[in-house]
Amino acid sequence: MTDQSILETGLLADIAAAPDVAALEAVRVGALGKSGVISGLLKSLGAMSPDERKVQGPAINGLRDRMATAIAERRDVLEAAALDASLAAGRLDLSLPAPPRRRGCVHPTMQVMDEMIAIFAELGFALAEGPDIEDDFHNFTALNFPPRHPAREMHDTFFFPPGADGERKVLRTHTSPIQVRVMRKANIAVGAPQFEVYRAPPIRIVGPGRVYRCDSDATHTPMFHQMEGLVIDRNIHMGHLKWTLDAFIRRFFEAEGVVTRFRPHHFPFTEPSAEMDVQCDRSTSQIRIGEGDDWLEILGGGMVHPNILRTCGLDPDEWQGFAFGLGVDRLAALKYGMPDLRDMFAADTRWLEHYGFSAFADPNPASGLS
């Protein structure tokens, strides 16, 4: 046996006996590392005579290649064994079904708000917002509620304690202050074109948000959601209001034939004012929209009162408009058949899961709202 074949037999035995990857690495360094035995043999080629090198060169290179292959094969075996051992130790049974994952879902109020925004967006309305904590000016005065007018009490307002200046802030009782904020910004744009972020009229916005009143029973909650609508342009009249709301209601209830009616009403901020009723059937426990011969009041609206336009700096002889306010939770309850509005805010996840609106299903009039 030559020295080389003794070396080879020894190394193969060491490789086969290496119990783990670390031990195998030690064998590899001892043989093929910088100062390993085989590396030493390769270096010795330089000192050999050409004839000797012709024989030894292929022999030593062959030895090196066979060892490298043997080590790689043994490494694969050891790594697979290590993986098996760790899987066994972790008791990971890949044949078990995955544990159920709790999936969040969208609250029906938010779902309906998104549906409403999608419909109004299609009609060319932009989105506007205002603060939940309002001042008296935006919530009442600018909306034509005179000081001490009973309407201020009518709203059953949550007032904050007076500030240093004596002013009492309120939790807004309706989304109508958004109208005032939008029109005042529009007025700045009319007067001073450098404020281009503020869009001058024409205005077409919807303003969704939370509103608050001291009220609580099956059909009233102290916090609920409204959506305000405002259109300001030249030559706007009640016909535009009626068409817009009819179009909205048909889209929203996905019922083309649904009939609406407008009843005269009073709001301080519109003149004339109206409430809109929708045709429904109330003969069963579930109210059906677009059938039967009952009526259900679903929103208020009217032509923006000239006092409000003036307060916001817009000339009523040049600009007119209509406004409306919708109760979002009530519309959700009607569309999806919820008997008690208080369930909306009970934070019961079983109730939410029952309606199960997916966060990934963006309401869209083209592909379906719900």
Ligand code: DAH
């Ligand atoms: N702000 C009214 C409310 O909370 C709803 C409303 C009625 C809004 C008529 C309007 C409107 O913009 O024109 O009861």
